[in-house]
Amino acid sequence: MERVRPPITKAGFAAIVGLPNVGKSTLVNRLTDTKLSIVSPKAQTTRNTVSVILTLPNAQIIFQDTPGFHEATTALNQAFVESVLRTIKMTDIVVFVIDPTTKKSNHGEEIERLAVQSGKPIILVINKIDALDKKVAEDLVSKRLSNKRFSSVLGISALTGYNCDLLINEVIKLLPKGPYLFGEDDLSDMPERFFATELIREQILNLLVQEVPHKTAVTIETFKEIENRVLIQANIHVERDSQKKILIGKGGNMIKNIGTAARQRIEEFLERSVRLELFVKVSPNWTRSTNKLKEFGYLDSR
Ligand SMILES: Nc1nc2c(ncn2[C@@H]2O[C@H](COP(=O)(O)OP(=O)(O)OP(=O)(O)O)[C@@H](O)[C@H]2O)c(=O)[nH]1
Ligand SMILES: [Mg+2]
Structure with missing residues (x-):
């Protein structure tokens, strides 16, 4: 045979x-x-x-x-x-x-x-x-x-x-010869919530000028399905009060615009309806703190 x-x-x-x-x-x-x-x-x-x-x-x-x-x-x-x-x-x-x-x-x-x-x-x-x-x-x-x-x-x-x-x-x-390392339908090794933080950061980079985006980190506090919608609550961390003011904007306009644009992008990505809630927090000097970098996912937490 x-x-x-x-x-x-x-x-x-x-x-x-x-x-x-x-x-x-x-x-x-x-x-x-x-x-x-x-x-x-x-x-x-x-x-x-x-x-x-x-x-x-x-x-x-x-x-x-x-x-x-x-x-x-x-x-x-x-x-x-x-x-x-x-x-x-x-x-x-x-x-x-x-x-x-x-x-x-x-x-x-x-x-x-x-x-x-x-x-x-x-x-x-x-x-x-x-x-x-x-x-x-x-x-x-x-x-x-x-x-x-x-x-x-x-x-x-x-x-x-x-x-x-x-x-x-x-x-x-x-490329070396060998079997596939991931499933044929896998797109990434990162979880959905990571991409949600990135899509929020992308809008911050698009909508704000100069230094503020570089002093900004995003963490997801809640990511769960509620009544056919994904509820995402995220913290946006900045280093100083003045940066917080810029992120929130006059009458809350800036944070509203970031939220609307990011929600649309996250909905496209998840192919599901999303409720996005953003909170701005001051984490003094986080870009210089190894503990904060670990907490925000930029350093191995080992
Ligand atoms: N004209 C032109 N612009 C490009 C090309 N590729 C990327 N860009 C632009 O270059 C800029 C930076 O692109 P990114 O893909 O964010 O660059 P990056 O190397 O990932 O940047 P970092 O993440 O900051 O290291 C964006 O404005 C892109 O649109 C290209 O082939 N031609
Ligand atoms: Mg890049």
Whole structure:
């Protein structure tokens, strides 16, 4: 009797790393056709390493969106840096993203060095190619091709999707052979309540200017089904009274707008009707307190 050979599958982790604001979260959303990673025009949007799973015929890629790598000035920033380093250590493949449109002199040399040091295969992704002249973009890619430390160099646009299928193919080539690590329908390793806090934070980033969003953390106090609706009660923590005033806004307008927009996004995500209640709390100096960072989910509580 002829035996049917099981298909050979590949599965593994691909960490998306780079400086803040280069488009890592936009890229993860594009590659997985989800909106699980929050995106904003402000740097330092992502705070936790979030795995988003793409299951294809015979291959499962776990893309890990990481916080932008930057100088550690507070305990919160230190937690970001450690989270990126831990992710590079554990991953199978590093996707190093750079933004050629930035005027900054730092293009992520430090994170590139750490990625090389890890000995993992590295794909260099030059993102936001849509915002460049075609010839300039081609020159940038060919200049980097000579660096033998990169398994491949790709010019892409996470915004338009240009060359994103090529990137997926490059990742699959480098993936280890093995069985799937998650169920075929799994989208992430994070629970629903985590995404609820992120969608609230996304609206805070969108609606408030300057420093306040960076001094804001969101915790979920209640997440339960009541009469066909999900009741979510969340605390928004800030460092100072003045920030609390800005978040609440004149006559409570700002917090109302944040609540309405966030509720709509959470309803889309959960595909259920939601009642969202937000409370603003002052937690003095939380970005510098390791205890608070643990409580808010930015540091391992071990
Ligand atoms: N023109 C253009 N803009 C892009 C592209 N990808 C991302 N952006 C924009 O860049 C900004 C930052 O995008 P994010 O995806 O939040 O960047 P990030 O690297 O995850 O940022 P952090 O989480 O802060 O590290 C947003 O305004 C995006 O719309 C792209 O391919 N082209
Ligand atoms: Mg991000």
